[in-house]
Amino acid sequence: MREDEEAETADSRLAARLAGLRAERGWSLDELSGLTGLSRSTLSRVERGELSPTAASLGRLCTAYGRTMSRLLTEIEAEPPLLVPAGSQQVWHDASVGFTRRSVSPPHPGLRAEVVEATLDPGAEIAYEDPPVPGMEQHVWVREGSVRITVGGTTHTLGPGDCLRFRLHGPSRFHCPGPERVRYVLMIVMP
Template sequence: MNIAQHLAVTLKTLRQQRGWSLSRLAEETGVSKAMLGQIERNESSPTVATLWKIATGLNVPFSLFITPPESEAAAYDPQQQAMVVTPLFPWDAELRFDHFSIMLAPGALSESAPHEAGVIEHVVTISGTLDMRIDGRWQQVAAGEGLRFAGDAAHAYRNSTDETVHFHSLIHYPKEKSAG
């Protein structure tokens, strides 16, 4: 199974486990019913921003959708993809985090919808200079620098240079609420 098939099967399985229609999934995620159907049928490859919306709406870790089968590691081609997200450590249910390596092509912008309440994100630039918009304000994160912020507010990643930016993102999810 390739990564696109993995995504299609995972999305459909999560939706069906909840007993949701595509209409309900669209309401919960803010992604159109048509797009969700295309993803489930493996007819469309969603953007990273769309996947974040889906993961947030389903209240599941982002890496659940992009952890590729072992034989299909992501290859980065800045000519074809503005942003490539590769899991370094897959979702850890006990520690409640995802850890990603992200490549952002020259001139690329990725806007992130708010994650679930209580999410904290740590970004460390490996090479290049990353621009981050947090609380409506742009700031630069140079190679070797890091930034910690509340991921439950809209934020954005931008590469305003002519070189690819490589950064890591460690995302901590809040503890599950116990039924009471």
Template sequence: MVEHAETQVLDAEIARLLLKQRKSKGWTVAELAEYSGVSQAMISKVERGASSPSAAILGRLVNALGITLSKLFAEAELSQNTNVLLSKKQQQQHWTDNQLGITRWSISPAGANPELVKIEIPALSEFFMPASAYEHLNGQTIWLLSGQLDIQIDTQLFHLETGDSIALTTPADCKLHNPDHQLPCVYIVAFSQKKF
């Protein structure tokens, strides 16, 4: 029950920050819908905290707003914890995509560079991340902590086993798939944002 309550608090904070980012650009809901490809109805639900968005929807929204998911989560964490320089395990924010069952932990302290994120993908689950979701990054490195992970980058397929790592140096469409029939796969992603 405590974990569910913490997720609701984070969802509410994400809703507040997305609304703040949209308003800081002077955009209407219709404009954000046009730039992100997310429907006005879904944006309204997310901004009111009436719906917990999937990773794909969040990715489209933050990309249209010119920020990364990690920046959004770091700001959500900062608003809950002031002046965080150390990221204790019990303070690390996590979020679960209720549709796909994928869980994401922000494990680096807020404002860290590079940023570290831990992802867990359930057995046989997969998700797609478009190149546009990563265009604000200097690249990223994935290190598989446990399980197996298949990554399709454009038309190339890579199979990772526990301990393997792969660096994505330029934005590309990616499909990540856990081929195991029983076990989740867990990996760490390290990345930094481009300076503009």
């Protein structure tokens, strides 16, 4: 299968999963709109696969559904394998923000931790209003570049080799001040 066909298939599976999650809860589009702050028409287009969600909108949806982004993206795959070769790792890209996310070790229902590699382009910023799962633990280990992370009202600037560990209970923000992109490893541990 060609790469563009694989991306299209993943997008359609994501759209179907998001529609399924809303149906499982018995929520209308208006109710989900109220929970996420996303318009009813945007939600409808995302669920029909006509619009790919941005990192921010996917983050809001994950919060509403009580899932990490990695878990949601893994749910659209078949049974998660024990070994995930580099070429098979799920990669999601939000070109509008300059954010790329690779699920290095996809989450599994029986395990509490997952590893994600992410990059942010210079000047890129991602803000999350709420954690998808309150109290989840995150470890951010910077491999290249620098990133400013705001959590709990405090901003931390990390450079190559630095690691920040925190429990997430409120809003968070990741910003790449540049001049080069930042590449970091994120370990997520569910409570």
